[in-house]
Amino acid sequence: MPTADERSLASSVPDPVLAIVRRLASVGRRAWVVGGCVRDVLLARREGAAAASRNDWDLATDARPEEVMRAFPRVIPTGLRHGTVTVLDGGVAYEVTTLRGDVSYSDGRRPDAVRFVDDLVEDLARRDFTVNAMAWDPIGGRLVDPFGGVADLEAKLLRAVGEPAARFAEDGLRVLRAARFVATLELELEERTAQAIEPSLASYRKVSAERIRDEWMKTMKARRPSRAFEVMRAHGLLEATAPELLDAVGCEQNRHHAWDVWTHTLACVDACPPEAVLRVAALLHDIGKPRSRELSSKTNDYTFHDHERIGAEIAGPLLERLRFSNDERGRVVALVRHHLVCYDERWTDAAVRRWVRRVGTELLPELYTLVRADVRAKGRDADDEVARVDALEARAAALLAAGAALGVADLAVNGAELVRAVGRTPGPWVGEVLRQLVEEVIEDPARNERGALLERGRALATSRA
Ligand code: ATP
Ligand code: MG
Numbered sequence: 001m002p003t004a005d006e007r008s009l010a011s012s013v014p015d016p017v018l019a020i021v022r023r024l025a026s027v028g029r030r031a032w033v034v035g036g037c038v039r040d041v042l043l044a045r046r047e048g049a050a051a052a053s054r055n056d057w058d059l060a061t062d063a064r065p066e067e068v069m070r071a072f073p074r075v076i077p078t079g080l081r082h083g084t085v086t087v088l089d090g091g092v093a094y095e096v097t098t099l100r101g102d103v104s105y106s107d108g109r110r111p112d113a114v115r116f117v118d119d120l121v122e123d124l125a126r127r128d129f130t131v132n133a134m135a136w137d138p139i140g141g142r143l144v145d146p147f148g149g150v151a152d153l154e155a156k157l158l159r160a161v162g163e164p165a166a167r168f169a170e171d172g173l174r175v176l177r178a179a180r181f182v183a184t185l186e187l188e189l190e191e192r193t194a195q196a197i198e199p200s201l202a203s204y205r206k207v208s209a210e211r212i213r214d215e216w217m218k219t220m221k222a223r224r225p226s227r228a229f230e231v232m233r234a235h236g237l238l239e240a241t242a243p244e245l246l247d248a249v250g251c252e253q254n255r256h257h258a259w260d261v262w263t264h265t266l267a268c269v270d271a272c273p274p275e276a277v278l279r280v281a282a283l284l285h286d287i288g289k290p291r292s293r294e295l296s297s298k299t300n301d302y303t304f305h306d307h308e309r310i311g312a313e314i315a316g317p318l319l320e321r322l323r324f325s326n327d328e329r330g331r332v333v334a335l336v337r338h339h340l341v342c343y344d345e346r347w348t349d350a351a352v353r354r355w356v357r358r359v360g361t362e363l364l365p366e367l368y369t370l371v372r373a374d375v376r377a378k379g380r381d382a383d384d385e386v387a388r389v390d391a392l393e394a395r396a397a398a399l400l401a402a403g404a405a406l407g408v409a410d411l412a413v414n415g416a417e418l419v420r421a422v423g424r425t426p427g428p429w430v431g432e433v434l435r436q437l438v439e440e441v442i443e444d445p446a447r448n449e450r451g452a453l454l455e456r457g458r459a460l461a462t463s464r465a
Helices: 004-012 015-026 036-046 065-071 120-125 149-155 164-170 173-184 191-195 198-204 209-219 226-234 237-241 243-248 261-271 276-284 307-321 326-338 349-359 361-376 383-401 415-422 428-443 450-464
Strands: 031-034 058-061 075-079 084-089 092-098 135-137 142-144 294-296 301-303
Touching: 004 036, 004 142, 015 031, 015 058, 015 065, 015 084, 015 092, 031 036, 031 120, 036 149, 065 075, 065 084, 065 092, 120 142, 164 173, 164 191, 164 198, 173 198, 173 209, 173 226, 173 237, 198 237, 209 276, 226 237, 226 261, 237 243, 243 261, 261 276, 261 361, 276 307, 276 326, 276 361, 307 326, 326 349, 326 361, 349 361, 349 383, 349 428, 361 383, 415 428, 415 450, 428 450
Parallel strands: 058 092
Antiparallel strands: 031 058, 031 135, 075 084, 084 092, 135 142, 294 301
């Protein structure tokens, strides 16, 4: 009798995967579905959800890479040295990897050599966590679970396969994967697995910045990434990677907040939609607070003057160190820089236009989302503040829709026209005059009219000469 898990697996595996397994069987080889895809089907069943449709169905086989290459018409030798062949079917790629045994990791990063084996259980034994060390045999209809992955899923535990300290020491990335899976799979760290993290930090410190960044980005897809960052804080990963964040822990806030800066920061990350860059900005948005905090004798409460500017200065180098792209870093730094919005309805239209110009129109959608998450993450009723963000967004949108000019490109004259009207050789004065015209148009949009601008431009150019 198949178990409920086996029935779920049988109905989830897509036909092309089944066809790959059958094709290998026809040349006398066995193949299994392994790793994250098996785990996710079993998790989805427990959550009563339909398994998220995924494209990365990974297969393990006792066929050697050359045999796999010969068995299929369309293949890519993705990582032959590591035993991985990509089989293409209907535009979808399936990774078929030859069973591998345990190998030595003398550098704590990459296995020294690859050793192909015939035994599935040996292959599963080198995998990181029990929930990732299960295989599904679609022909026999049998789930292979030698390390108790199903029991751990039932108990909601993330447990290392084998001796946790040894497994973490051989590959430093695993402790960070542990933090990520605590968030994405919503599991708890099994106790011995948790205790093995700190003794493995030397190995973790050898992990490249790019791989850490990639794990952070994957973590941000979780419903609550805070679960991972709390593990990273508690077990020393954050101290090794982003110590700048630790000053937030226990940093008391002003009386509008229920929580310290760290708790608020994590609540803000969780309150953002699952977009990685936005959530990284949430993680860093108050990173300048501990450094700017002062106790006001007048109000007997804390102030955080300039924390958004200081925060942007701290965030930039941190993201550079973690090898975020220039675009990602620029967006996050700008979001941190502008996250403090002191809008109230007494702002004039000109003030709203100045604010929009300072922030930049491209950043507005992400900024509104971040600011809403920020005010919701105070642990206090935030309806009034959310309503204020809504009001600012509506006013800015209306002004933009009315054609508000916010930059030189929006002016009703261009540089060449200005040069002709003034009758002087082009030089730095052109840009200076155009920028001054923008200032004046932001104050009064009625001035964005060709004749008036040229006349005013002539006057400005003359006074500059
Ligand atoms: P995701 O849903 O993020 O793809 P995954 O579990 O599939 O999660 P992958 O990085 O795609 O993760 O790896 C596939 C499988 O390979 C894992 O399930 C695990 O069995 C094994 N694995 C991956 N990385 C490691 C590692 N660093 N150490 C040991 N086993 C690993
Ligand atoms: Mg995967």
